[in-house]
Amino acid sequence: MFIETETTPNPATLKFLPGRQVMASGTRDFTTPEEAEVSPLADAIFGTGEVTGVFFGHDFVSVTAAPGAGWSTLKPQVVAILLDHFVSEAPLFSGGDAGAISVPAEPEVEDDPADADVIAQIKDLIETRVRPAVAGDGGDIQYRGFRDGVVFLQMQGACSGCPSSTATLKHGIEGLLKHYVPEVSEVRAA
Template sequence: MFIETETTPNPATLKFLPGRQVMPSGTRDFASPEDAEASPLAQALFDTGEVSGVFFGANFVSVTAAPGADWASLKPQVVGVLLDHFISEAPLFHTPNAGGIAVPPEEDELLVADDPANAEIVDMIKELLETRIRPAVANDGGDIRYRGFRDGVVYLQMQGACSGCPSSTATLKQGIEGLMKHYIPEVTEVRAA
């Protein structure tokens, strides 16, 4: 098995491509060792002591190095953990018992409640996110989650390599906000949630 690596716009994050499916659907973000307890793979990556974030995409794992960590020494550790996991075909998530169901991906929790009167606008926002924005963000080793729409403002959460990336504010304001305003005139602003 060969695991490819790619850089991301976030210098602290590398994208690892194991050449197989990671998540059957959705994505999962682990921002702390406590979050990682749901997944043997995420937990093993945090156990290196030099990881501050792990993100599972459809066919990749993004890993964020902790402040002060050196990718020259961390990268072989991460590749080793990934190889061990995928070669052993270990489960991605812990199961509660032998017949239990694996922990599902995170559910999208709204930051602001959507007004039912805006249902058509919200559907357009979500479609634009799914078809044009999420694929581009996934190429950079991250994801973007819809967190609500109110008074012309779309609330979005950056995850994975995009979370904490020095260019994430520019991506939100210049890229995503411009695209949203162009296709959906009711959108006046995009804010990070």
């Protein structure tokens, strides 16, 4: 088995591609060792002591190094953990697939039922145009609400804390949503 790595726009995060499915559906973001306890794989990666985030996508795992951690020593450790996991065909989550379902974050704002058509358009654009591009960079994006022309989104994985995430939100995603959904006036990070 060979695990490829790719850089991401976030210099603290590397994307690891095991050449097979990681998550059957959805994504899962771990930002603390306590959250990672439901996944033997995420728990082992956090166990290096040099990681602040682990993200599972469909066919990749993104790992964010702690400040001061060097990828020259951390990368081989992560690759070894991933190899052990996938070669042994261990379950991704303790107790079966209970943790595999991506739990949607609580909305940042309560959606107005009168905006249902606009919200459906926004969600469709995020799913078909934005999410694939963000996944290519080792992350994901979650819809968190729409109110008074403002779309609230949360970046995850490699995109969370990325120096270019603000530019991505403001210039890329905001421009796309404004173009296709005139009711959108702004996009904000949630």
